[in-house]
Each structure stands twice: as structure tokens, then as C-alpha cells.
Amino acid sequence: METSSFNAFDLARIQFAFTVSFHIVFPALSIGLSSFIAVLEWRWLKTGKAYYKDLCLFWSKIFAVAFGMGVVSGVVMAYEFGTNWASFSKFAGPITGALLTYEVMTAFFLEAGFLGIMLFGWNKVGPRAHFAATLTVAVGTLMSAFWILASNSWMQTPQGFAIVGGQAVPVDWFKIVFNPSFPYRLVHMTLAAFLVAALVVAATGAWHLLKGRRDPAVKKMFAMAMWMLLALAPLQAFVGDQHGLNTLRYQPAKIAAIEGLWDTETGGTALNLFGVPDMQAETTRYALSVPHLGSLLLTHTWDGEIRGLKSFKPDERPNSTVVFWSFRVMVGLGILMIVLAVCAWLLNRRGRLYDTRWFHRFALLMGPSGFVTLLAGWVTTEVGRQPWVVYGVMRTAQAMSPLTAQQVGLSLMTFVVVYFLVFGTGVYYMLKLMHAGPRITKAGEDTREAGTGGRRALPVTA
Structure with missing residues (x-):
């Protein structure tokens, strides 16, 4: 008999709602910022005006923090599917598991593979190569949204599957991905x-x-x-x-x-x-x-x-x-x-x-x-x-x-404490960066050759 006012089912739903609410804000910010940074870098290459690059450097720091916190909080949610929602994973795993794997193999690999160049490659590669890395990271964040929403949309408007042996087995992947609510x-x-x-x-x-x-x-x-x-x-x-x-x-x-x-x-x-x-x-x-x-x-x-x-x-x-x-x-x-x-x-x-x-x-x-x-x-x-x-x-x-209410309740309390400490610190750091703002540069300063490895560079990149 459950002794708490919330049973295990209620607590598991609260826990998932809590963790997903923390998670979703960071990918949303990183998706938007990555495209914004790509536009800024394109304008810098086009015009050579210093403030465009300064804005790239400024918002790249905030993007990096948001990206890191999004990855960490996303990993936790993946574990929750196995611990709290094992019956769902068993039933829908052949579909949702595959879609999440596609997300990791395409979007995450693109983001993680080129993020280092985007953040630290200003003086290591040429301007066009660096811009290509920035574009790749931006595309990676959009592809991540593609696969995650394909999975969630299938749960909202499922099609293209058959139930075999108590599992949802894919029949038509095109219908699964491009289900009625997905676009x-x-x-x-x-x-x-x-x-x-x-x-x-x-x-x-x-x-x-x-x-x-x-x-x-x-x-x-x-x-x-x-x-x-x-x-x-x-x-x-x-x-x-x-x-x-x-x-x-x-x-x-x-x-x-x-x-x-x-x-x-x-x-x-x-x-x-x-x-x-x-x-x-x-x-x-x-x-x-x-x-x-x-x-x-x-x-x-x-x-x-x-x-x-x-x-x-x-x-x-x-x-x-x-x-x-x-x-x-x-x-x-x-x-x-x-x-x-x-x-x-x-x-x-x-x-x-x-x-x-x-x-x-x-x-x-x-x-x-x-x-x-x-x-x-x-x-x-x-x-x-x-x-x-x-x-x-x-x-x-x-x-x-x-699971029992005690088991889920203990993990929920742990998540609440850890999340507020870890992600609270991350948010505080982002706010501190925003408070400092981008550095002031001379209007009209041409920096198109900055960050090219051996050519003229701005003091901040040097």
C-alpha cells in the first residue's frame, strides 16, 4: 500500500516533467543562438566590421554553456526511459529508440565534431573553414530538433507501425517520421x-x-x-x-x-x-x-x-x-x-x-x-x-x-537538488556573461583577416 499522498505514477510524471522542463530551454536557446552566430559570422566575412566578430565571440560563449547543459540534461532523460518508463521503452523502443539513435548519429555528431573548431579555431583555420564549422553546428542543432520532434510527434499522431508480440514494430519509416502532426x-x-x-x-x-x-x-x-x-x-x-x-x-x-x-x-x-x-x-x-x-x-x-x-x-x-x-x-x-x-x-x-x-x-x-x-x-x-x-x-x-513511491520520490528529490545547483550555476554564469556584454571596438575596423592562423588578428583573438 502506498503511504504517500502521491503514488509512484504521479511522482514519475512529476519527475519527468521537471527534468524535461529544465532540458528543453537549453536546446531551444542553442538552436536559436547557433543560427544567429552563423549570420553574425557571415556578416563579418562580408563587411569586415569588427563588431560582428565581437558579437560572434560574445554569443559563442553563451551558446557553449547552453549547449553543454542541454547535453547533460538530455542524457538524464534518456536514463529515465529505462528506469521509470521501462514498459514504454519495451513497447515503443523499436521506433523511438531508432529515431533517437538517428539524432545522436547525425545531429549530435555534427554539433560535437565541429563545436571545437567553432569555439577555438579562430586562429587555427581560415575564415571560410571556420564559417563552415559554424554553419555545420547550426545545421546540427536543427537536425537534432528534426529527430526529437519526429519521435514526439509520432507519439502524438502515431502511424506507419504494427503491433507484433506486444511491441510497436516499424512498417513504413516515411509515415513514422512524417506523421500528420510532424511538419x-x-x-x-x-x-x-x-x-x-x-x-x-x-x-x-x-x-x-x-x-x-x-x-x-x-x-x-x-x-x-x-x-x-x-x-x-x-x-x-x-x-x-x-x-x-x-x-x-x-x-x-x-x-x-x-x-x-x-x-x-x-x-x-x-x-x-x-x-x-x-x-x-x-x-x-x-x-x-x-x-x-x-x-x-x-x-x-x-x-x-x-x-x-x-x-x-x-x-x-x-x-x-x-x-x-x-x-x-x-x-x-x-x-x-x-x-x-x-x-x-x-x-x-x-x-x-x-x-x-x-x-x-x-x-x-x-x-x-x-x-x-x-x-x-x-x-x-x-x-x-x-x-x-x-x-x-x-x-x-x-x-x-x-517502482514504489519511495524509490521515485528519492530520485525526484535528488534531481531537484542537483538540478538547481548545477543548472542554477550555469544560468548564473550565462547571466554574468550577458551582464558584461560584448567588448567595445572601433567603428569600421576591418577584421576580415583576423583569426587566420598567421595573418593579422584582433587583440582578443590573439
Whole structure:
């Protein structure tokens, strides 16, 4: 008999949620920063302006820390599949195990193989060879996202397999990888990673602008981050809309939970802007609804019908109380990102982008919003999938290893202590680097020959 208020299953879910939440923020930052660094290095090669290379060196340090913490936290999650979720590994291992192996053999090998050249090869190889290494690292991070999301998307919308001897055996790898939700989730996550990096870069630039710095490096990274937000934040809203249409088709219970919708409404579905879903009473209390807006947003028609949660069995309903608000946190912060980007565009037209302090404070406050939005999105995705670990095929409760609450609770407490010590130190170091900022260089200084082994180099690379 379990003696704790949480049983082993609850604790195992909490532990995985805790570790994956720590893990996901670091790869997201490294995916965005690696591409940003590649663009900076390309601009340095193209123009020879010193501040582009200084920004490369500056953000490469932060990328290296994020990359290292992402690798360490990812390894821990791999072990959890064997310790806490052995039944899932046994059932889905022929598919998910292979996909994760592809990720290691392609993406991780590219990243790890060329990371040393990217970080320490400025004076060891020529500029073009170094740029090729930087590009390879950036491509590697994107390939990592490809395989990880292929695995997770298959769990959301499984296809291309057969169950043989109690295992999910691959039948069609193309269908497994390119399952119905994969394209939407890959684009959505990639854009989210770019937005995470853009907001961190913007906040760092805003911090130094508030401190009075107006050198080209600070101004350039602040401006580049804002243009990235202006281009991608509205695009992310469009991709999210298309992803919602896909989810409505393949995971209708998730959509009903997100909207706090209990009854199937004919002739047009209202949208609950706010409310408190009550799973026991099967209602959304204090709901503020707009008639037909749910149909317009979710089906793009005036009278589109959306199934309510009551049309699903009680034991097949996601927790609407959680996903209702996690989704709204994600959407609300996404709207603020668009507002931030539009304000930047207006201020730039007036020549006030680098001199408006209230806007710099706004950008600084929005710095962590990318991480919060990312986590809220993953909470919506994963909690909304419940009670399935492989949607419609295997329940999460069936995936659990035969463990006791004491065993899982002890490992959970260990993870909490170690994670906050180790990753807290890493985050503190990254913040310290951001606080210091890139070094100041002379405007217009030509550094295209720097870092070539035997030719002229900047003092910092020498």
C-alpha cells in the first residue's frame, strides 16, 4: 500500500516533467543562438566590421554553456526511459529508440565534431573553414530538433507501425517520421527556438542600452533581434493556427480541453476567453465567452462544430484546468512579442529605437518570455495528450516501470537538488556573461583577416 499522498505514477510524471522542463530551454536557446552566430559570422566575412566578430565571440560563449547543459540534461532523460518508463521503452523502443539513435548519429555528431573548431579555431583555420564549422553546428542543432520532434510527434499522431508480440514494430519509416502532426510541430518548435534566442539577445541589448552603451555591437544585436521578432512572431501565430487545425482533426479531446468546452454546440461554437474549468463538475466556471468565435478560429467557418469534452469518456479527457491556462499564457505572451516588434518598427522609423528607455525596459522584461511561452506550449502539448503516452494506442499508466513511491520520490528529490545547483550555476554564469556584454571596438575596423592562423588578428583573438 502506498503511504504517500502521491503514488509512484504521479511522482514519475512529476519527475519527468521537471527534468524535461529544465532540458528543453537549453536546446531551444542553442538552436536559436547557433543560427544567429552563423549570420553574425557571415556578416563579418562580408563587411569586415569588427563588431560582428565581437558579437560572434560574445554569443559563442553563451551558446557553449547552453549547449553543454542541454547535453547533460538530455542524457538524464534518456536514463529515465529505462528506469521509470521501462514498459514504454519495451513497447515503443523499436521506433523511438531508432529515431533517437538517428539524432545522436547525425545531429549530435555534427554539433560535437565541429563545436571545437567553432569555439577555438579562430586562429587555427581560415575564415571560410571556420564559417563552415559554424554553419555545420547550426545545421546540427536543427537536425537534432528534426529527430526529437519526429519521435514526439509520432507519439502524438502515431502511424506507419504494427503491433507484433506486444511491441510497436516499424512498417513504413516515411509515415513514422512524417506523421500528420510532424511538419506543424517542427516548424512551430523551430520558430519558438529562434524567438527564444531573439528575446534573450534583445533583452541583453536593452540592458546595455539602459546602462548608457551606444557602441555598434550593442546597437546591432538589439536591432537584429527586433527584426527577427518582427518577422517571426506574426509567422509563429499563423503556424500555430495551422497546427491548431491539425490538432482538431487528430486530437479533438485536446482542443476541447484547451477551450474549456464541455458541450458540443451546434450552429456555431463560442470561444471561452477566460474561465476556470472544473473537471469534477464538468463545466467552466466564470466563463467569458464570445459566440461563434471558437468556430471562426478553430474551423475557419461561422458555424463549425467542435466536440465538447462530454462526448469523450471521462477517463480519456485531458486535464482542462491545466491546458486551458497554459495555452492562454502561451498565446498572451505571443501577442506581447508582436506588440514589442511593432513598437520597435515604429520607433525605428522615428529614429528613436536606441533612445527610448521605456521601450528598453519593455524589451528587458520580455527577455524570459520566450522560455515561459516555450514551457507553456509544451505543457499544453503533453498534458493535452493525456491519458495517452502513444495517442490512442498506449496509456501513460501502462508505460510505468514497477517502482514504489519511495524509490521515485528519492530520485525526484535528488534531481531537484542537483538540478538547481548545477543548472542554477550555469544560468548564473550565462547571466554574468550577458551582464558584461560584448567588448567595445572601433567603428569600421576591418577584421576580415583576423583569426587566420598567421595573418593579422584582433587583440582578443590573439
